[in-house]
Amino acid sequence: MLAQPAGTPVEAARAARGGPVLRVEGATLQYKTHRHLVTATYRVGFDVFAADRFILLGPSGCGKSTLLKAIAGFVKPVEGSISLHDRVVDRPGPDRMMVFQEFDQLLPWKTVRANVAFPMVASRKYGRREALERADHYIGLVNLGKFADTYPHQLSGGMKQRVAIARAMAMEPDILLMDEPFASLDALTRRKMQDELLSLWHQVRCTIVFVTHSIEEAILLGNRILVLSPHPGRVRALLETRRGADGLVPSEDFRALREEIQQMLFGENIVQEGAGI
Numbered sequence: 001m002l003a004q005p006a007g008t009p010v011e012a013a014r015a016a017r018g019g020p021v022l023r024v025e026g027a028t029l030q031y032k033t034h035r036h037l038v039t040a041t042y043r044v045g046f047d048v049f050a051a052d053r054f055i056l057l058g059p060s061g062c063g064k065s066t067l068l069k070a071i072a073g074f075v076k077p078v079e080g081s082i083s084l085h086d087r088v089v090d091r092p093g094p095d096r097m098m099v100f101q102e103f104d105q106l107l108p109w110k111t112v113r114a115n116v117a118f119p120m121v122a123s124r125k126y127g128r129r130e131a132l133e134r135a136d137h138y139i140g141l142v143n144l145g146k147f148a149d150t151y152p153h154q155l156s157g158g159m160k161q162r163v164a165i166a167r168a169m170a171m172e173p174d175i176l177l178m179d180e181p182f183a184s185l186d187a188l189t190r191r192k193m194q195d196e197l198l199s200l201w202h203q204v205r206c207t208i209v210f211v212t213h214s215i216e217e218a219i220l221l222g223n224r225i226l227v228l229s230p231h232p233g234r235v236r237a238l239l240e241t242r243r244g245a246d247g248l249v250p251s252e253d254f255r256a257l258r259e260e261i262q263q264m265l266f267g268e269n270i271v272q273e274g275a276g277i
């Protein structure tokens with residue numbers, strides 16, 4: 001079997017090692033405008049464990065970004081709850097760092113080193129000297145050592161995303177929230193960044209929640225994939241990827257899992273339109 005539903009022995013073993021880092025329980029998330037009430041997700045629940053690369057996957061508008069914003073503490077559930085290490089999330093905090101899709105998330109007037117050090121100093125998690133040392137370490141991990149003294153406008157899109165990732169990881173947050181960080185990159189750079197993220201994760205073993213609407217990206221990066229239904233997002237399935245000794249999903253398994261998820265998300269359309277996969 002390629003994908004394992006929640007509640008498997010793997011899950012049980014993980015739970016036995018300790019409780020979840022993040023628990024989302026029956027979370028309904030809404031936006032109220034003066035004219036409309038938009039339900040982004042409906043009673044969504046899942047657990048994220050230490051060192052998970054947990055993927056939120058679903059079609060556009062199913063509430064993936066809203067879920068991430070709620071975990072970050074920017075949106076409060078109208079029903080259900082979100083807790084980090086058993087503490088209810090009710091505001092943003094340095095224990096949750098976010099990386100966005102946009103290239104303009106860096107401070108343009110600061111160098112790469114100063115950008116990476118900034119949250120460590122601003123949050124008072126580290127003194128200035130230690131923050132700069134840590135910044136250099138993480139800049140090295142994302143292979144930008146030679147660019148520590150340059151400014152964001154001197155970097156390519158992929159390099160800016162690497163800086164944003166280094167900045168978030170350097171804070172050693174309980175959880176790293178990534179909202180389609182590679183979606184604005186060209187296909188080749190995106191593929192390279194996915195490999196780099198995996199290799200970074202093997203060095204750092206941080207806990208990641210990663211939003212994408214790309215099935216391939218989800219399988220490539222995630223060890224667990226939460227598939228959400230179209231708007232409003234509900235949990236359709238929680239799948240686990242099985243990896244070989246090289247850390248990759250074998251190509252046969254990859255294809256089969258991709259089909260399984262495609263059926264889950266678009267099965268009815270495929271039958272109606274007679275379209276191939």
Ligand SMILES: Nc1ncnc2c1ncn2[C@@H]1O[C@H](COP(=O)(O)OP(=O)(O)OP(=O)(O)O)[C@@H](O)[C@H]1O
Pocket residue numbers: 031032033038039040058059060061062063064065066067213231
């Ligand atoms: N600030 C907002 N005010 C009102 N409605 C919003 C707001 N932000 C998002 N929505 C709505 O909430 C729903 C979920 O949006 P969200 O951005 O979370 O989806 P998504 O799955 O991340 O989509 P995409 O993949 O296109 O980014 C959509 O119907 C969207 O229009």
